[in-house]
Amino acid sequence: MDNSLLIKVTDVKDIFEQYINTPIEQLIKYHNLGYPFDNYNKAQLLVGMCMDNRKQLNIPNNFSYILRTGGGNLRYNEFKISYAIALGEVKAIALIGHNNCGMVNLMSKKDRFVKGLVENAGWEEKQAEEHFMSFAPMFEIENEIEFLLSESKRLREKYRNMLIVPLFYNLDDNLLYQIKEN
Template sequence: MDKLIHVSTEEDIFPEYRETPIGLLLEYHNLHRSFDSYSKAQLLIGMCMDNRKSLRIPDNFAYIIRSGGGNLRYSEFKVSYAIAIGGVKAIALLGHNNCGMVNLYSKKEKFIEGLVETAGWNKEFAEEHYMNFAPMYEIGNEIDFVLSEAVRLRSRYPKILVAPLFYNIEDNEFYLIKE
């Protein structure tokens, strides 16, 4: 957690993010900046599907892709669309604490039982489903994953500003991550 920098003033925002859509995101969410009006998205936000998180941003400010762990590996066409058609020039990646995609292997039995009991699947099919997809969605450590995903996206989209951020579900605040 020593890599995390809480944003409680404009000066806390890293210089490379100031006066960019990333800086605005931090100002809207953490600093309660008054909303500006937007007719088109300024950035893409990649974040977890976790229901404990909500964003304080103006309408039309951002495309948002929610996926387990904020993993955009399997949403790359959507990322490309937001850039090519939507014209966004920045991506905010939001990892968060207590993510369900961390240590998926410890949840195997509960996952399988849940599909059998709740969805009506047979056990063998539920187990096969888990074994096929869990390795794709396991993210390991939340901070390490969002940092590695930022590196991957920067390589893929070299002209796009990519910011790895951390969402603390206890205080509903964003934190910058020292790389």
């Protein structure tokens, strides 16, 4: 993982200029800087983030739609994204990944995954293995930052008029980091 691309935000001056006066700026102010919550009647943005239980955003009620998926992978969620844009009228999408993601090198976790389904869900071993092999290739990510950048690019091509921003949640300090893009 290339940490040199990550920009920590501990002051409003750290927020990238292109995010000023957008819901991304508000998200960072709420989460990282502890700004007091405004009241919202409707969502301002869509957050796509990992389902990992170690992350919790500090944001006001009604501020955001949130889609939580393994690795923050929004493939196969396009209808939900389109709904938030078309009917929810969100102005931006924040795609949030994090360090130590369980979807990184997922194939190495196959035996534990299969064993867990057998012991916890009562599955047959063959059924659990087939399930893993059917879905793991779709959800495995190689590198958290590279995935965020490629997924942001993919979504920008599909939703050309939307502000789509990759952000990184650092589990070590629970802050959102901006990612320098080329």
